[in-house]
Amino acid sequence: MATSSAETTSATGSPVHKELASRVQSLSAASAAAMLQERPAATIAAVLADLSPAFTQDILAELPHGLVDGVMHAVPPETARQWQRNQTYGDGSIGRMMEPALAVFPPEMTVAQTVAELRTLVKAAFITYGYVTDAAGKLLGVITMRDLLFADDATRLDALMLRDAFSLTPELPLADAMKLVLDRHYPVYPVCDAQGVLIGLVRGQAMFQEQAFDITAQAGTMVGVEKEERLATRWSQSFKFRHPWLQLNLLTAFAAGAVVGIFEGTVEKLVVLAAFLPVLAGQSGNTGCQALAVTLRGLTLGELKPGAERMLVMKEATLGLFNGAFTGLIAALGMFTYATIQKSPHALALAGVVWMALVGACVVSGICGAMIPLTLKKFGADPATASSIFLTTATDVVSMGLLLGLATLLIR
Numbered sequence: 001m002a003t004s005s006a007e008t009t010s011a012t013g014s015p016v017h018k019e020l021a022s023r024v025q026s027l028s029a030a031s032a033a034a035m036l037q038e039r040p041a042a043t044i045a046a047v048l049a050d051l052s053p054a055f056t057q058d059i060l061a062e063l064p065h066g067l068v069d070g071v072m073h074a075v076p077p078e079t080a081r082q083w084q085r086n087q088t089y090g091d092g093s094i095g096r097m098m099e100p101a102l103a104v105f106p107p108e109m110t111v112a113q114t115v116a117e118l119r120t121l122v123k124a125a126f127i128t129y130g131y132v133t134d135a136a137g138k139l140l141g142v143i144t145m146r147d148l149l150f151a152d153d154a155t156r157l158d159a160l161m162l163r164d165a166f167s168l169t170p171e172l173p174l175a176d177a178m179k180l181v182l183d184r185h186y187p188v189y190p191v192c193d194a195q196g197v198l199i200g201l202v203r204g205q206a207m208f209q210e211q212a213f214d215i216t217a218q219a220g221t222m223v224g225v226e227k228e229e230r231l232a233t234r235w236s237q238s239f240k241f242r243h244p245w246l247q248l249n250l251l252t253a254f255a256a257g258a259v260v261g262i263f264e265g266t267v268e269k270l271v272v273l274a275a276f277l278p279v280l281a282g283q284s285g286n287t288g289c290q291a292l293a294v295t296l297r298g299l300t301l302g303e304l305k306p307g308a309e310r311m312l313v314m315k316e317a318t319l320g321l322f323n324g325a326f327t328g329l330i331a332a333l334g335m336f337t338y339a340t341i342q343k344s345p346h347a348l349a350l351a352g353v354v355w356m357a358l359v360g361a362c363v364v365s366g367i368c369g370a371m372i373p374l375t376l377k378k379f380g381a382d383p384a385t386a387s388s389i390f391l392t393t394a395t396d397v398v399s400m401g402l403l404l405g406l407a408t409l410l411i412r
Contacts, residue, residue, distance in 0.1 A: 017043065017046040017047055017050060018050065020039075020043070020047050021047045021050040021051060023035070024036065024047060024051065024059075025051065025055075028237065029055065029058035029059050029061070029062050030062050030237065031234060031237060032059050032062075033059050033062030033063050034062075036059065036063070037063055037064065037067055041067060041070030041071050041073070041074045042074045044063075044067070044070075044071050044074070045071045045074035045075045046074075048060070048071065048075075049075060049079065052097070052206050052209060052210065053083075053086060053096065053097045053098060053099055053202075053206060054096045054097045054206070054210055056083065057083070057086050057087060057096050060083065060087070061087075072084070078100040078102065079100055081100070082098060082099060082100040082200055085098070085199065085200065086098050086200075089170050089171065090171075092173055092174050092175075093170060093171055093172065093173060093174065094168050094169065094170055094171075094172045094173075094174065094177050094191055094202055094207075095170030095171060095191070095200075097174075097202045097203075097206050097207065097210060098170065098191050098199070098200030098201060098202055099200060099201050099202070099203065100200060100201070101131055101190065101198055101199075101200060101201045102121055102125050102127065103118060103121055103125075103127045103129065103130040103131060103143075104130075104131045104132075104133055104198065105117070105130055105131070105132055105133075105143070105157055106132070106133070106134070106135075106157075107132050107134065107140055107141075107156065107157050107158035107161070108156055108157070108158070109156070109157050110153060110154055110155060110156055110157070111148055111151045111152065111153050111154070111155045111157070111160065112153035112154070114130060114143070114148060114157060115148060115153075118130070118148075128145075128187050128188045129142050129143060129144060129145075129188055130142070130143035130144075130145075130148070130157075131143070131190060131198055132157050132158065132161045133197075133198055136195075136197065137197040137198055138192075138195065138196045138197050138198070139165060139167060139190055139192050139196055139197070139198040140158070140161065140163070141157075141158070141161030141162050141163045141164075141165055142161060142162045142165040142190070143157060143160060143161050143162075144162070147160050148160075165190060166184065166186070166189070166190075167189065167190040167191060167192045167196075167198075168180070168181075168189050168190070168191050168192075168202060169191065169192065169193070169194070170191050170193065170199060170200070174207065174210055174211060175211075175300065175302060176302070177207060178207060178208075178211055179302050181204060181207065185204065186204060187203065187204055187205070188201050188202070188203050188204070189201065189202050189203075189204065245386055245389065248386070248389060249389050249392075252389060252390070252392070252393035253393070253396075255393055255396075255397055256281075256393060256396035256397050256400060259396075259397055259400045259401045259404065260277070260400060260404065262404075263404035263405065263407075263408055265408075266404050266407050266408045267404065270344070270346065270350070270407055272335075272338060272339050272342050272344055272350065273350070273403060273404065273407055275338065276331070276334075276335055276338075276354055276403065277399075277400055277403065279331060279334075280331075280354070280357055280358055280361055280399035280400065280402075280403050281395065281396050281399050281400060283324075283327060283331070283358060283361070283362065283399075284324075284358070284361035284362050284364070284365040284395040284398065284399040285365065285391070285392060285395045285396070285399075287319075287320055287323055287324070287361075287362045287365040287366055287369070287395075288365035288366065288368050288369040288391045288394070288395045289369065289388070289391065290319075290366075290369065291316040291319070291320075291365070291366045291367075291368075291369025291370050292369040292370075292372065292373065292387055292388070292391055294316075294369075295312065295316075295369065295370045295373050295374065295383075296373055296383060296384055296387070298312070299373060299374075299377060299383050309370075309374055312370050312374075313367055313370045313371060313374075316366035316367060316369060316370045317363050317366050317367050318366075319366055320362040320363040320364070320365055320366030320367070321359065321362070321363050323362050323366075324358050324359035324360070324361065324362030324363060325355075325359050327358060327362075328354065328355040328356075328358035328359050328362075329355065331354050331355065331358050332351040332352065332354045332355040332358075333351070334354075335347075335350050335351045335353075335354040336348060336350070336351035339351070346410060349410050350407065350410070353403065353406045353407050353410060354403065356402070356406055357399065357402040357403040357406055358399075360398070360402045361395065361398050361399035361402055361403075364394070364395070364398045365391075365394070365395045365398070365399075368390075368391055368394040368395065369391060372387050372390050372391055372394075373387055
């Protein structure tokens, strides 16, 4: 997780804290917590204040409760309140990325009074905008530094502020928030609850960094590599992350092997089929991966609208049909040539079996490539989670099953 320009800066100026924060960024939350919990609470607080808010929350969740209490007492009260509030929101939400809003003023304040207060605030915080709220904390408007610079000292903030300011809600998923801010490019966005009360700020930089991290982690998630694993993660922790998925992959591989076992008699009679099992598995697997990649991209970018799932599946099935038909011709020609060289009396029939099996396998692979991430999302899981493992199993079972099943019908 990269650092962000925090709205508050506690005791983070020390080069030691900066160096430690740099090391922590290359670790997973669990590994970072293990490194930090040996340090004094004040040091941990300084390091966490130098990290992105979302990563800070992940680390706090891994620290012992007693140590967390000490850390909360070591940061400014407004920062402690903000961290505690952020903990109430789910992973991947805007609420996890909030920073405290410090430059908050009532509407009756004048420009001169506001500037005087800002002169004190900017000594300990990086202020981008001012926020005008009523007595209940409801956001009324936003003040820019340029407007303060050119306004008369006696001007009230309610006459100067930008009304109907754009804001985000804390429960909003990051992916949805990114669509809303795509054309705005503000450095900071206010976050308000359902009643319009200002509860924090989120920086555009922090949002884009978090989104970039999720995108880079997606490739690993597809094959069972946890998002928390980084280059600096200890091998023992990496083993814990990866090994369960490899066990699952082994179990699913047994399913594919069982298909070959069921048709053992066919393979013994038509040994030539063994040479084409990996051909069908590879071709159908690649077809499924293409569909999977397009589906994941659509889900990530929000291009897949509600109700469009059926059309997506039909499209991938159609692509599988045509791709299988044309690549199947080449594979069938290869089978015919190979079977003829082997002097098989079923050379022509086996070529037809290969063509039909490849067409069927590619159609099913395309459907699975679209359906697996859609199904995972429907059940509330990350659409990329081990999707490649499930897809490989489906394509292997279907391609081998079709080839050997059709060949079995041939030799009866």
